[in-house]
Amino acid sequence: MGTVAILGAGVMGETLLSGLVRSGRSVDDLVVTARRPERAADLVERYGVRALSNVEAARAADTVVLVVKPQDMALLVEEISDQLSPGNLVVSLAAGIPTAWLEARLPAGVAVVRVMPNTPALVDQGMAAVSPGRSADAAHTEEASELLRSCGRVVQVAEKHQDAVTAISGSGPAYIFYVVEAMIEAGVVLGLPRPTATELVVQTLFGAATMMRETGQHPTVLREQVTSPGGTTAAALRQLDDHKVRAAFITAMEAAANRSHELASGHE
């Protein structure tokens, strides 16, 4: 795969960097760029990678991973475009940016793969979806998938589904943390010490997630197993239904997908 340059190593860029390092990728084959020099120095110190300018990194790399905010992408692509040629693979992790938008700003024939990752990649439990652009072949898509497989699972989706993926798994960890916060708060309201409430909730989430993964049973079946007739769970779920929590989740994720589409519309 040669040298991989991570351009814009913030939260998601560092997440990918750490996954590649944990998976045994030599730091000699990894370079990063950051806007702030202190940030670059911090990454050099903690990972032993090289930090370069965007232009130098793009020139040195076989695979260029773009991890700046969607709003910063135009400037970055303009800066590095001259350094790239059809031998390069460009992997974009940015929400909402179509491959066609990148292809139009890069030299003809440069392969582009769009990826939507998520932050659990930091603990090797990421979920990423990849979509090849027009000039990307199966080998390019596999190369991008391999990068993300260093820190979690990877699926391939048609690019038209990337807004939905962003709404579900890209932003998804935030919804789960939000639910966890609410359950911890409930424990405190019910008189539990905060650390106890936190341990109860986090282990319950971990246990429930592991059950779904290991039993392969549908969540509805697993929920019904917990819900005794006339019992405590039924009383709680009745309240969630009365407060339209299921509908609120669907509306929330529609808003996220719409926002992803809006980010794209500035980049069409």
Ligand SMILES: NC(=O)C1=CN([C@@H]2O[C@H](COP(=O)(O)OP(=O)(O)OC[C@H]3O[C@@H](n4cnc5c(N)ncnc54)[C@H](O)[C@@H]3O)[C@@H](O)[C@H]2O)C=CC1
């Ligand atoms: N944080 C998340 O959970 C996820 C983020 N993403 C995508 O990843 C991208 C980055 O998001 P975050 O890491 O959360 O943001 P972030 O703000 O933590 O990281 C972006 C980094 O890029 C740097 N940067 C901006 N312009 C630059 C330039 N011209 N040259 C070099 N560095 C530059 C910024 O200083 C910052 O450190 C976004 O496009 C976002 O849509 C995708 C999936 C999940």
Ligand SMILES: O=C(O)[C@@H]1CCC=N1
């Ligand atoms: O909130 C965002 O825009 C990014 C994309 C998915 C997760 N974080």
